[in-house]
Amino acid sequence: MGRTEAFVLSLGAAAVAWSLLTAMPQLADAAAAHSAILVAFVLAIAAGELFRVRMPSGRVAAPVATGSGIALAVLGPVHGHAVFDVPTGVVTLVAAMGLALAMGVRAFLRRSTEWYLVAARIVGVGITAILMRIGPSDSQGVWGWQLDDDRPAWLVAIVMMGSAAAGLYADVVLTGLVRAHRKHLPVLATWREELEEAQALTLSVVAAGPLVAFLAPVIGLVALPLGLLPMVLTNVAVRRYAANRATYRQTIAALSKLTEVAGYTPAGHASRVAARSVSIARTIGLHTDEIQDLEYAALLHDLGQVGLRTPIPDGATVMAAPDDQRRIANEGARIVRRTEVLDRVADLMERQTTPFRHVREWGEQVPMASRIIKVANAFDDFSHGRNDPPSVDAALERINLGLGYEYDPEVVEALVRSVRGPGRA
Amino acid sequence: MNQAADSWVRQHGTTLYVSGVVLFCGLWSVLVYRLYGWPSDWTGLVVLALLGALTWWLPTSSDGRSHFTADNVVVLAAIPIVGVLGAGVVGLAMTGLTTRRLPLRRRIFNMAMHSISAMIGGLAYAWAGGIFGTALAGLEGAGELLGHVGLPIVVADVVNLVVNAVLVAGVIRISEGVPMRLQLVDMFTSSGLTQFAYGIIAFLVVIMWIPGDMGPVAVLVALAPLAGARWALMQYGEEREARERALGALVAALETRAPDLEGHSARVSSLSAGMAQELGLGPKDVADVRIAGLLHDLGRVVVAPGSEGADVEEGVELRGAAMLQDLPFLAGASDVMQQMARAQSDGSTHTLADVVKVADDYDLLMRGDGIGSAEALARLRSRTPGPDGDRVIAALARVVRGTDGPVGSSAVAQS
Structure with a gap:
């Protein structure tokens, strides 16, 4: 476990400990007065946590669990029940119980548990509950505005959503921190990636809590399943989207295999170059969209070879004459342009053969992604796809011979870090 | 002879069909007026029509077969809030106000179609025991609200879908010759869960609008949580299309060889x-x-050169x-x-x-x-x-x- 993960876990534990200390006197009363509400929310949070979704960026989200936690933090009057007037500590403890229950079930089912996600969610719900209970309205804070008929509904909705957003962003920041540390990625780039990807999802989750809170005074506890329905739909839609992204990638991968199956390039070359390119791009801190285009371009970088009458020995374009390299790249780009949706990818493929000296001496515009493919391709060609130390050393030595002339030094440095691991460049 | 008849149907059939739908819409409006009178809440009607039109301005999210458009929620919510004729007017106005570029004939057809399906859906709502307008304020608790609003809205939702699907399948049959049965099967099988969700969200809007006394803010509060689902569905639709188009590259590679x-x-x-x-x-x-x-x-293409x-x-x-x-x-x-x-x-x-x-x-x-x-x-x-x-x-x-x-x-x- 890394230091960052330990830090996030400690924050979660501290939130639970603080809640126990501050809410202990009211806990028994709250349990007696709101038992049905508490049980319903524990179950909703636990169920939501059992159905996590992995976003294409790798971020793990649980919209139903998070939406339930936020709903609990902002909940006020409930038709047929006493007003849910409980301190922050009770809210945090109920969320923690739901999440812990889900973790138990996940462990029993042998699914991944990842406690840091739980810790971040507890902290997020706690922040929302605190923000709702401070501010100008006697001792009840802005939470009390729900009981005041003179407060306009839109204002109450905005306050609820603001508190929910603060808690949710805290959750995203903490989980992003751990993910960046685990994957050896730049923290800022990881946060940016997660926040951009999660914008619509964040709005959705932020609004789910207030929806439940507004429905509850009218329809009672049925508000919970009804108000969470949009979250369930979100969950289903995000799963389909993530699965579709995977099949789209498989389609590109199938296309990239044409040259391998036909014997133009060695088996696995395209996927190795793609994996290495993505690793270098993440080390450099490229944007998510650029990384996706880069991955596709790297998978397809040798596609133009299908037009060759005579295959290049071992398919190693790095050994081919510069004119032949350009012709292959242009042919591949032409094929890819036929799709009409991969033009950016085709551009990257076209520029992959340009030597770095054109950038340095003539100021030619060559996208960073193209420079990365050039280096990753050369590394795989020179190492013959092997990753034993002598092969890797030999490949890096050959690349170093062309440093600054053929290859971009920044990319080569990132390659070395990607091959040898951080801190050993 | 057959070819001449086919050609005549393709040329004039669509115009006749659209005219028939518009006429049908007018007759239904008169019938509904006779049964229920004018809408009681004109302010709500205008707000709903404008909100519905706003949802048309948003890009449509689609997974290639089913579409997600919030306008369905607005039309269904309009039935209990502004009555049957009001819902027909909302359907007509919001489709007419859309800024999407549509040929005039298609715009008129869409307006009439949405209006008819909203009114017939409204009749189904009433038939299923649905309660309208200010009478909703007297309902309390889950049982009453589900029985007098929730269930009738789901019935209206289903009827709305059927009417919509039949009218659209009819026009496609005439203009493009695609059998109605195929069109209907495709539409019903592709919109199941999404269509059911429209009814539930509309129910939430209604109970927050009148019994919850929130007014028009209810539409925004109920629709905001759908942003995530909509975003994911849009991404899905875009990538699905891109995936299909990527197959074109396989063909291009083949034609290169x-x-x-x-x-x-x-x-x-x-x-x-x-x-x-x-x-x-x-x-x-x-x-x-x-x-x-x-x-x-x-x-x-997957054969080595020379083999x-x-x-x-x-x-x-x-x-x-x-x-x-x-x-x-x-x-x-x-x-x-x-x-x-x-x-x-x-x-x-x-x-x-x-x-x-x-x-x-x-x-x-x-x-x-x-x-x-x-x-x-x-x-x-x-x-x-x-x-x-x-x-x-x-x-x-x-x-x-x-x-x-x-x-x-x-x-x-x-x-």
């Missing part, structure tokens, strides 16, 4: 899909033969199918290609494989041998005996007869 096949794959794909529709096959089968037609020669002679022995279709095996969404097309290979080796028959094979042979006869359509069909009849063969050739003949100009130029775009 075999330039004499330029355009052949697209034509076979288009013919195959048309024949499958003529044979009354379901949407999935049509999609499978369309892709199988597009990629049936893929095996030719092309081995094509016939190993089976082009089998090699192509093997390439697609790792792609779950192409499993159906891969199966069709395998059936084609089996049919070649053991003479077995499979309708889907026969469709692609006949389309392939027809295009090769027309383009390669340079013979006319009638002669190509006659030769295929002699090559494909039996009742199944006759059905497939008859479908091909109908597709060829109904196609103006060369077949296939739009195949990839359609796929």
Whole structure:
């Protein structure tokens, strides 16, 4: 476990400990007065946590669990029940119980548990509950505005959503921190990636809590399943989207295999170059969209070879004459342009053969992604796809011979870090 | 004579159909006015129409088959809030106010269609025990609200979908000749969960608007949580289309290796899909033969240079199918290609494989041998005996007869 993960876990534990200390006197009363509400929310949070979704960026989200936690933090009057007037500590403890229950079930089912996600969610719900209970309205804070008929509904909705957003962003920041540390990625780039990807999802989750809170005074506890329905739909839609992204990638991968199956390039070359390119791009801190285009371009970088009458020995374009390299790249780009949706990818493929000296001496515009493919391709060609130390050393030595002339030094440095691991460049 | 009649129907039928729908809309409005009178809440009506129009301004999210548009929620919520005639006016106004560029005839049809389906949905709501307007304020608790608003809205939702689907399938039948049954099956099977969700969200809007006393803010509070689902569905739709288009690159790679096949794959794909529709096959089968037609020669590209002679022995279709095996969404097309290979080796028959094979042979006869359509069909009849063969050739003949100009130029775009 890394230091960052330990830090996030400690924050979660501290939130639970603080809640126990501050809410202990009211806990028994709250349990007696709101038992049905508490049980319903524990179950909703636990169920939501059992159905996590992995976003294409790798971020793990649980919209139903998070939406339930936020709903609990902002909940006020409930038709047929006493007003849910409980301190922050009770809210945090109920969320923690739901999440812990889900973790138990996940462990029993042998699914991944990842406690840091739980810790971040507890902290997020706690922040929302605190923000709702401070501010100008006697001792009840802005939470009390729900009981005041003179407060306009839109204002109450905005306050609820603001508190929910603060808690949710805290959750995203903490989980992003751990993910960046685990994957050896730049923290800022990881946060940016997660926040951009999660914008619509964040709005959705932020609004789910207030929806439940507004429905509850009218329809009672049925508000919970009804108000969470949009979250369930979100969950289903995000799963389909993530699965579709995977099949789209498989389609590109199938296309990239044409040259391998036909014997133009060695088996696995395209996927190795793609994996290495993505690793270098993440080390450099490229944007998510650029990384996706880069991955596709790297998978397809040798596609133009299908037009060759005579295959290049071992398919190693790095050994081919510069004119032949350009012709292959242009042919591949032409094929890819036929799709009409991969033009950016085709551009990257076209520029992959340009030597770095054109950038340095003539100021030619060559996208960073193209420079990365050039280096990753050369590394795989020179190492013959092997990753034993002598092969890797030999490949890096050959690349170093062309440093600054053929290859971009920044990319080569990132390659070395990607091959040898951080801190050993 | 038949061709002249077909041509007349295609030319004037759509205009007559749209005029009929508009007339029907007017008659329904009079009937609903007689039954329920004017809408009671004109302010709510204007707000809902404007909000509905705003949802039209948003880009439509789609997974290729089902669409997610919040306007359905607004129309359904309008039924209890502003009454049956009010809901019809909301449907009419919000469709009319859309800034999406539509030909006038289509805009008028959409307005009338949404208005009719909203009013008929409203009648179904009343029939199912639904309560309207200020009377809703007296309802309390889950039981009353679900019984007098929730359940009736779901009934209205289903009726709304059916009316919508029938009217749309009718216009497509007349303008494009696609059988109504196919259209209806496609629409009903693709909008199940989404359509049900519209009803539930509309119910939430209604109970927050009147019993919850929130007014129009209720629409925003209920729709905001759908942003995530909508975003994911949009991403899904975009990437799904991109994925389908990426298949075009496989064809481009094939044509790079075999330039004499330029355009052949697209034509076979288009013919195959048309024949499958003529044979009354379901949407999935049509999609499978369309892709199988597009990629049936893929095996030719996965042969090392100089080894092309081995094509016939190993089976082009089998090699192509093997390439697609790792792609779950192409499993159906891969199966069709395998059936084609089996049919070649053991003479077995499979309708889907026969469709692609006949389309392939027809295009090769027309383009390669340079013979006319009638002669190509006659030769295929002699090559494909039996009742199944006759059905497939008859479908091909109908597709060829109904196609103006060369077949296939739009195949990839359609796929």
